[in-house]
Amino acid sequence: MLPAANRPILEHVFDALVEAGIEKLVAVVGYKRDRVQDHFGPTYRGIPISYVSQTKQLGSGHALLQARSVVDGPVLVMNGDRLVDAATIESVDTSYAETGHTSIAVIERQDTSRYGAVEVQDGDIVDIVEKPQHDEFRLINGGVYAFDGDIFEAIDETTRHAGELALTDTIELLLESDRIQAVEVDGMWVDATYPWDLLTVAREVLARGRVVESARDEQVWVDNSARVHDEATLQSPVVIGPDCEVGPDAVIGPNVALGRNTTIGANSVIQHTVLDADTRVDPSSTLIDTVTGQDVNLGVNTVVPGGPADVQVGTEVFEDQRLGAVIADRAVALGDVSFVSGSLVGPNARLATGVTVDGTVREGAEVVR
Known part of the structure; x- marks a missing residue:
């Protein structure tokens, strides 16, 4: 709910999803849940919103796992603290629809050490490198994903580290048995991890x-x-x-x-x-x-x-x-x-x-x- 030019960042995220044609929104909320629900209510721009709680902050994979009860079939997943445009979401959605394979937005950045890099070969992601120490990588995980319904079982099988389930660990697990499409995008992409x-x-x-x-x-x-x-x-x-x-x-x-x-x-x-x-x-x-x-x-x-x-x-x-x-x-x-x-x-x-x-x-x- 931090401000992006006087509107909550999450409102901009929802705008992009609605403009990309998404027909149902699911928000995983924890910190200040009531503030989020009071602001948005049951719908946003005519699109229904379901809210699920993550009572303990145990990683991005754990957050997605909380949505299991309200998701049926393929699911498009976004980080709530990153601004992207509708075209990026549409590109990821289209990639999944055409191939049936997990699809992830990747974007070119100079500061891959801040975000973690992805290694791509022939259009497929072949490795995820957390906080690379060298500058040979130029692509990062853009935080927009399209998964099939089996993603929840994959999270169940993912090893926890320090009690947390990281979605990137689940993706590395998927790489062992399936193709993951890299969807290179060049639209708006702004991360809001830190106050500055x-x-x-x-x-x-x-x-x-x-x-x-x-x-x-x-x-x-x-x-x-x-x-x-x-x-x-x-x-x-x-x-x-x-x-x-x-x-x-x-x-x-x-x-x-x-x-x-x-x-x-x-x-x-x-x-x-x-x-x-x-x-x-x-x-x-x-x-x-x-x-x-x-x-x-x-x-x-x-x-x-x-x-x-x-x-x-x-x-x-x-x-x-x-x-x-x-x-x-x-x-x-x-x-x-x-x-x-x-x-x-x-x-x-x-x-x-x-x-x-x-x-x-x-x-x-x-x-x-």
């Missing part, structure tokens, strides 16, 4: 105009309930959500999405940034390459200078990411706070006046100097 990925997601969604707010100008969308001062500047592409307020001489955009009830103070500059609902940015602040959660408050003269930066998450370092800061739900910066590029601030953190944030601030922490 929302910057890329927003950029791609805005470029394609997949927004619901009213168009005020070319690639400028402003909800009818939003209030934008006449002396504010909106640089396309930009979307301003419901009940937002933008003060005088503020500069918003390019590549900015302001969520519902967000307030931007006078003389602030917001660029390449995604602000979730109920965020407040006080006057004379600068946010570049920034992602906030909900109900974040940033005081006067807050400065996030933007990336690139190396971002550390636990023991893993993601090099050369275009990220100013990720500031999680309900975090507060009291004013004159500066962020070093690549900073991560946890939920409910409190940053005192004048501090400089460098690195990670844990959930609920108070930084005073």
Whole structure:
């Protein structure tokens, strides 16, 4: 339910499925199940939705296994945190319909080490390489699959690792006895695994105009309930959500999405940034390459200078990411706070006046100097 230009990512996923002609949707939900069901209800754009629960997060294969009771026959499977276009789904569906073999979307990427690579020979996948250390691979698993109904039995036969069932392990098992078609695609493909990925997601969604707010100008969308001062500047592409307020001489955009009830103070500059609902940015602040959660408050003269930066998450370092800061739900910066590029601030953190944030601030922490 993370935002993609003010709409949940899952809504964009459902759009692609509906536009590809899928006639029934099954959502495997766990974290914040009620929020998902309350948002979508029993149907989406006239297509019925069934919900099944994954009470414990035990891997992608385990998630698919939960849908067994509501799936009869062939099934098309997608990751819920990746944006693809309808043409990609149609290509995978067509490949399965024409060959009867498991079909998987593959896409060319430079950073195969982040996603895991697939080795393809004569149109068939022959191996899956998790986190390759060398650059001889160029194709990754695109996360769109077409299986026959036997996929559930194959998952049952898959060996668990650390208690988890990975769908990629099941695919490797299938490779021992069957062909798997590689469907090379080149349409929209955006992964949203990490919070800073929302910057890329927003950029791609805005470029394609997949927004619901009213168009005020070319690639400028402003909800009818939003209030934008006449002396504010909106640089396309930009979307301003419901009940937002933008003060005088503020500069918003390019590549900015302001969520519902967000307030931007006078003389602030917001660029390449995604602000979730109920965020407040006080006057004379600068946010570049920034992602906030909900109900974040940033005081006067807050400065996030933007990336690139190396971002550390636990023991893993993601090099050369275009990220100013990720500031999680309900975090507060009291004013004159500066962020070093690549900073991560946890939920409910409190940053005192004048501090400089460098690195990670844990959930609920108070930084005073």
